[in-house]
Amino acid sequence: MEFKVHHSGRAHYYTPEEIDVVVKAMNDAEPLTQSKYRNQFEQKFSEFLGVKHSFAVHTATDALELTAQLLQFDEGDEIIIPSFTFTASAYPFVKQGAKIVWADTDPKTHVITAETIKACITSNTKAILVVHIAGYVANMPEIMDLAKKHHLIVVEDNAQGIGTEINGQKSGSFGDFGIFSFHSHKNISTLGEGGMLVVKDDDIAKIIPMLRHNGHCAFDFEQEHYWEPAMGNVDIPELNGKPIMPNNYCLGEVECALGVKLLDRVESLNTEKRTRAIRFIDALADFEDIEFHRVNSTRHNYHLLLAYFPTGKRNEFFKRIVYQKQIQCIAPYYPLNRYDFYKKVGMGKANCPNTDLFWDNMISFPFHHWMSEPDFDYMLAATREVLDDLR
């Protein structure tokens, strides 16, 4: 069907300066992958986040696949993951043999908390994956304390929350692993695909270049001539005495050059989205049938604008906003345990009543950064009208 306001899969457009950066890199990058722009992007990203080790990869899924490999799960090991997230947060861990225990979310913030995590910890728990869903940072200081107490590894899936912070510390810099996405949907995108893996441990940082790039490494001896016995070695890195298989997860130079430039725009993009979200939320504050998670601070970047219908009117609202007003609201994700994928791998059961209640009464409004003011105004007025009708 035709929409007056559609739910765009593209978050933002590029400025002329950003396009210039791409054209320049197309003209001067040599080679076109794994070179100076990758190094610049990683360096600047580490500075942006206040961390030591950042690795550009082709997707956030790649970063999660690498993390899942590096966690080296043994039979029976468990990882705690919210059921309310995108499937790529979880399936790499299934592929590496982990058992997923689904954590419930907080009914107000929709992220997992130290409390909901605690309820999932068993003697088999190895790790926790925290998702800053919709761009709101979970309470990382509390979660890190809990993890420390139980000797658990923390993965921060910050695919949606770039640039947000708690107590002045950037999201994605708390955990042992931090995951970032520059996919088309995200607040900044490196030509549609792109990701970053941030790690704390120096030994892990040492082997990621090999794991990312086909196992390439130098020989363990000094070569007299660079071509003898060959240009370089290919090997299988080890962690804790166990081998880890290499992959090819390289992000091209042009994307990396663009990433360097886009980092300068994270703060303004986030601020513009948050300002608009607050305007929308406040303009609907008089309706009891709809609720938002309102956070007017850098703790939220409003990657997504999610609404909850506490009085059970979600389905009726959905039909009217879509069919009468031609606004393409969506219901993003699905509690992961409900997908056939997770049922088939024995992870179809979850004890997540808050997530289930929220998800079944939730809606996601179109909220791309480039939505025009007239479209935004129309969406707001149409929403008011439908809510008025539903009263």
Place this chain on the structure above:
Amino acid sequence: MEFKVHHSGRAHYYTPEEIDVVVKAMNDAEPLTQSKYRNQFEQKFSEFLGVKHSFAVHTATDALELTAQLLQFDEGDEIIIPSFTFTASAYPFVKQGAKIVWADTDPKTHVITAETIKACITSNTKAILVVHIAGYVANMPEIMDLAKKHHLIVVEDNAQGIGTEINGQKSGSFGDFGIFSFHSHKNISTLGEGGMLVVKDDDIAKIIPMLRHNGHCAFDFEQEHYWEPAMGNVDIPELNGKPIMPNNYCLGEVECALGVKLLDRVESLNTEKRTRAIRFIDALADFEDIEFHRVNSTRHNYHLLLAYFPTGKRNEFFKRIVYQKQIQCIAPYYPLNRYDFYKKVGMGKANCPNTDLFWDNMISFPFHHWMSEPDFDYMLAATREVLDDLR
């Protein structure tokens, strides 16, 4: 060290029209991944090759990882692979549990042949991976006949041979699987990374979109409203009754748009490289110490310009051409069985005397498409001088 002519990791530059295509896609792609440009690229690629099913992926390695999954190896199954190739031709099959049997190459053409393959076939052989190394097409008609007789699956690793042909049929269209690379080194490159997987089987073609994109699929029932029960399903596809795990191997829209445009330039890029290669080869025909594989037809695209030193003077030539003439010749790859990776997985032994002899006496000249005429002339004159000295 500083080189007068270096071995570039970038094969070609972009025309103003190609840059325009990128800028246009940056401005009009929505979303920035998995949309119209991907469809155009796949459609045009299928027409270019004369095949039914082409799937754009982020790297040729991704295409090989997918192929390795789709081959569904059982314990003990073997795949025949030349030891003279890039490691990504082989390691995805190791990851999927296959045993690699290294095939020897023909001493003149440096690709594997029906004869060298035949020597490797056992009752456990499941598949053959043919590599059109340096851009020269192996004798696919003969290899396909052999494979048919022994009921073997054929994977054509055509990462280097795009646009070449035998009897008017394009390389990469013979096998059950065809692999293409648009990496920075290759004759055409989609911003440094990119690949294509071509498959013959319709059932396999059906599940590749899911395997490439996180297991996303439609529900197996008609949805009354697009958001109920969720926007879509996530599942595990099956082949021959066995599940195959999904991945995220998506190539962005901007790269795909560029790929569409670059396909128009394959023929001229190949012709220009071949013409130059023949010029170089013929200008050195009077030296007995150096040999080339001379093929002045569309069967060779001279992705690489490899030379062989039949009289044992390779090492001396290498030192002089590098240190006296400042030309960055290299020795690409390494017979794979010699790398620590393959030794560690029990594949360190090979019976490939032709490959070993060739590799130990071989050199690769700088041969990027954009090498200037003065640089090319200098390289040719310097090579003549060194060969004169070595006489």
